[in-house]
Amino acid sequence: MSTILIIEQVLNGLQFGVMLFLMAAGLTLIFGVMGLINLAHGSLYMIGAFVAAAVAGLTGSFLLAIAAAMAAAAVAGVLVEMLVIRRLYAADHLDQVLATFALILIFSEGTRWVFGSFPLFLDIPSEISGPVTLPGGIEYPLYRLVLIGIGLAVAATLGWLITKTRIGIRIRAGENDREMIAALGVDISKLYTAIFALGAALAGLAGALVGAIQSVQVGMGEPVLILAFVVIVIGGIGSIKGALIGSILVGLTDTLGGIFLPELFKLFMAPAAAQSAGASLASMAIYILMGAVLIWRPTGLFGARAA
Amino acid sequence: MIPEKLLNLVVLALLLAVPYWASLNDAPFTITLATRATIFALAAVGLNIALGMGGMVSLGHALFFGIGGYTMGILAFHAQSFTPLIDGPMVIEGTKSMPVIWAVAMGVSALAALVIGALSLRTAGVYFIMITLAFGQMLFFFTISWSSYGGEDGLSIFLRNEFPGLDTLVPFNFFALCYGLLVLVILFNARFARSPFGLALNAARQSPDRVRAVGLNPQRLKLVAFVISGTITGLAGALFADLNRFVSPTMFSWQTSGEIMVFVILGGVARLCGPVVGAVAFVMLEHFLGGLSEFWHIYLGLLLLLIVLFARGGLVGLVARRGAAHD
């Protein structure tokens, strides 16, 4: 296995990781600030992808599609927050799990009802499609580099938002002490809606960006949702930094596990059996990683709050 | 409002009466539906011990359901193909005998619950939800690629397994077996809730510090409850496999975990017959709404939302007041 291949795979893992981060960041904010476990976050991702595909199909503009995806996901998020989620902040996790499970059913079949049962088409704009040659002679798709860039930029912006701005101070205050910030005169319910909208918009952005290189179809949100949960649990719920590191860890584990585990098994097994056993183990790898992290640190890598 | 005890009796009586009527009137599919509801109820009664009594929100109970199912599948597969389960110095044969299958399914589930519970209970809250989910996903992906037992295709068992002295191929007989087990487990559950252990477990959920201060270890109480819970859900899995004469990795999927949880909450958390009411209601919804529209999941979702938002006690909470707390 050549160095070039390994570097390329690391880039792939990184790209997968930063896309997961877009999902995980919203989830972890929503959990950290409002104490809400939102299974329907994957549906917002799906909405982003579908709206992007529909808008790109109508206008031909990818930028417009992305803007529309973020807006639509944010609007859906706000609606859901105001109609349903708002009543659940005080409820226990059980009610939240059930209610947002119900939302998944509604969103998935609702989307199928509106857009039909066939996958939609969404393509990379021609300006950023195709491979570029990186130093060292690695050929790598430009679009994936763009994704890495966008993901890291969002991570940096969020970091700045949380640590340096007024709203970030409020968000952090809200994580620590809900009554206190209400007493300080911050309209807590508007703050919650705003955070939910932000999280939803990020999910919509991820859906639109990833939709261009994947299949835009009903049910695309759930696998990503579960991975995003794995990420925030590894990183520690409520921590943006944890979400970023968790995302990249999961992205790298998943990508590199799929490559190297079969190779590893080939050292002491017949190739066909090794291929199959390695692939099986690779598909379990991130869950094993998560189990190990939680057994080692029961509140994740950067989690302070026992939820 | 009626007393919960009366409601429990009515629910269990109806669950028996409808299939009995169906067996007299040659409506075998009604019996199949009732059996399905009964088995789901059993799985949910199991989850309710962890969820309602122990306060452990497990999103991984499909794991035990699946383990029960695969135990049945693997044992029966070896029996029908006349191949030994384990070869070598010690030969273990498959079996078609239900009592043996049940015992093995419960044993394996209990063992799995012990290991998974011991690891998962180091965490709490959302972390617990997620780590149980993760264990479920591990087994899901493992069975998908476990080609010796069919992988994603699953395993078909051609004939229903046997129970001494009973023709299990008669739908009502198999229903009666499942129903009998459900009633046994509910009776166990009713006594269990009032036993010293039930009392301590209840307190461990509400106030772990207090439990520690009287000299008990709340984590150990919860672990035992988790094992009992997993064992019962495992038994339900074995029955479910026998009802379908088929097992597949779907039994391990997180949606299955979600559905078992839905049964509990739909009926009423920590209510003795809550899971039964929930499972029956779900099967009926699935049957009637499914016939109404191919988008029936939307209606199911709306209904669940309404329950969570406006009927916290579930369906049982709507019609029955909680029984006197101590008797």
Place this chain on the structure above:
Amino acid sequence: MRKLLLASAAAILCATGLQAEVKVGMITTLSGGGAGLGIDVRDGFMLAIAQSGRDDIEVVIEDDQRKPDVAVQLADKMIQAEKVDVMTGIIWSNLAMAVVPSATAQGKFYLSPNAGPSALAGKGCHENYFNVAWQNDNLHEAAGAYANTASYKNSFILAPNYPAGKDALTGYKRMYEGGLAGEIFTELGQTDYAAEIAQIRASGADSVFFFLPGGMGISFLKQYADSGIDLPVVGPAFSFDQGILQAVGEAAMGVVNTSQWNKDLDNPTNAAFVETFQAEYGRLPSLYASQGFDTANLLISALEVAEPGDKAAFRTALKAANFDSTRGAFAFGDNHHPVQNIYAREVVKEGDVFTNKIIGVALENHADAYAGDCAF
């Protein structure tokens, strides 16, 4: 026409007062991610029933949600409550394995419009089980045969890590005579193939064979096209059927895939089918639609001769396959699986629509590898 058909279908479904003589139970996937396939099979099937003008056939349609346990439950319902004579409709092999053995054991006829697991073609075959589509390996074998004619010497092959995926790679290798540059099992439901594509690039392969049904194939092709690798790709028709081809777009252009059917197959039945399907549903038919259509016509042809109640006669009538198939010539082998031509097709663009064009025959009168194991 559309309204008329819906009305007649509704009349059939409701069976208002009139005593249907034959009852058909269709269990297929109508909701969730895989619904497109089931809808095509159903629409093709119902089109043929409507065109036959027979109002004595009642079709009961149920959605299995792609869940095996739901399919089993529905099968029980079809057999126990609806008391159907013939069953059909299942899309997925794992669902078929859950339903078919027990349905045939209970004396029902089952006509498979899509899934063809090897177990049901070989040792587990049944005299009342007829597969109207293909044995699962067939299209992969054809891809292997095509690879030989295209003189590929070093293929990189990949499929998901589940039984049908393993069958696919086995099927390809059964016919393919060249060497392998690599062999990968991906995760079922995987959406990102960057890692695999990097391996393909590094492997020195001269061609790629893949079997990634549904959304997985869409993702793979889009990412493959974007990677800049221009090795020829070959695969079975499942990733290139009419339903998903539009979602793949340009990325699929020029890809060779194998199928037992295509809309440009030159026979009058097919021409009429494509035209009426398009008029009826406003979209081009897929191979699944053609399979549903053929299944219904096979059933109707047998009903002309015998009643399902007379099992031996009805079985003989089915075996004769005396109907006009959209595939032209159609015959059953001894294990009641098709013996048919499998074509190589190429993805082309007609106007704004992506579709397939036949470029040659990959395998002629091809049966399956398991027929020898079958004894009724």
Place this chain on the structure above:
Amino acid sequence: MTDAVLATKGLSKSFGALKATDDVTLDLRPGEIHAVIGPNGAGKSTLIDQICGGLTPDAGSVTFLGRDVTGRSVPARARMGLARSFQISQLAMEDTVLQNTLLGAVGAVGSPWRFLWPVVKNRRLRARADAALAQVGLTPHAAKRVSELSHGQRRLLEVAIALTLRPKAFVMDEPMAGLGAEGSKALTEFLDRLRAEAPILLVEHDMDAVFALADRISVLVYGRIIETGTVDAIRASDAVRAAYLGADR
């Protein structure tokens, strides 16, 4: 010192830069009420947690009934007869008074691993619980849910649960907190009688109660014990006066 039921030696615990307890040495002798007082933030709760086993000290040891229990868990110490009440009631709110008391009995008998026989029908457990309820005067409320009880009654219930353990020593964390004058007086009288049962380490804010009950008083300020002595000695102590007046100003 050797006849002390419960003793700490050099207990220290820091949270970051904050020394919550610093070299705390005190003991509890048979039949006495030993009060620990101190301003808010003096480290009283941290001290109790270390004595009862919820926190592991950075340094120092805890001796109970002549045995070093520093490494033992909360349940292990409770089983030896160290009973505690909580500052904020820790009760199973959905359960009844009797059920809460029975929980104590189950813990005391040390066998929760009975799954089938109703706990209320178990004569041994029931007798223990009934006796404890009678002792605190809650028998008439036995069937009420805890959520229906008044604040004072919850305090008494805490004591009743502790009593079921047949304790060798009580550790009470501000039992008077939130009680009115009436309630405090009643509880004071009750605790006065209770010392015959087992000695009490009483951490309390209510000075009237402390001066009425305590045989000895220790004053905890910024994690250190600045004075230990009889009521009169503490009243007369300049150090205490300075600490309190200084702290309150």
